[in-house]
Amino acid sequence: MTPNSQKIRFFRERIPSFECKPGCHDCCGPVTTSTEEMARLPVKSEEEHAAALAELSCPHLGEKGCQVYAERPLICRLFGTTPRLACPHGKRPDAMIDARIEQQIHRYFAEVRHVLV
Numbered sequence: 123m124t125p126n127s128q129k130i131r132f133f134r135e136r137i138p139s140f141e142c143k144p145g146c147h148d149c150c151g152p153v154t155t156s157t158e159e160m161a162r163l164p165v166k167s168e169e170e171h172a173a174a175l176a177e178l179s180c181p182h183l184g185e186k187g188c189q190v191y192a193e194r195p196l197i198c199r200l201f202g203t204t205p206r207l208a209c210p211h212g213k214r215p216d217a218m219i220d221a222r223i224e225q226q227i228h229r230y231f232a233e234v235r236h237v238l239v
């Protein structure tokens with residue numbers, strides 16, 4: 123396991139989960155992720171990327187929501203767990219993410235190369 127994949131696992135385990143509004147995907151859109159996380163996602167064609175971007179959507183968003191849920195990027199997991207990325211529908215975990223972990227995640231975002239999902 124690479125140091126980055128260890129970090130990703132560490133962060134994933136520490137981002138609190140919560141229940142969303144059923145069927146909602148309002149926070150999905152064009153997101154960026156580390157190349158390591160990107161490598162875990164199915165490859166989409168240039169056309170699929172362009173079509174999603176034209177709608178300010180994500181190429182992995184399907185009729186029934188996120189199609190890569192188990193491997194969705196950290197930024198998708200973070201949404202709703204911090205006041206900085208608050209859910210517009212007021213959904214949230216009982217306890218928001220620990221501020222130190224959030225800082226570490228942002229440091230990681232700044233350190234590693236990111237690409238558009």
Ligand code: SF4
Pocket residue numbers: 141142143146147148149150201202209210211212213
């Ligand atoms: S976090 Fe909020 S906006 Fe995002 S999918 Fe869940 S309910 Fe919808």
Ligand code: SF4
Pocket residue numbers: 147149150151153180181182183184187188189190191194195198239
């Ligand atoms: S990867 Fe999944 S959760 Fe993240 S923006 Fe795309 S569809 Fe939404």
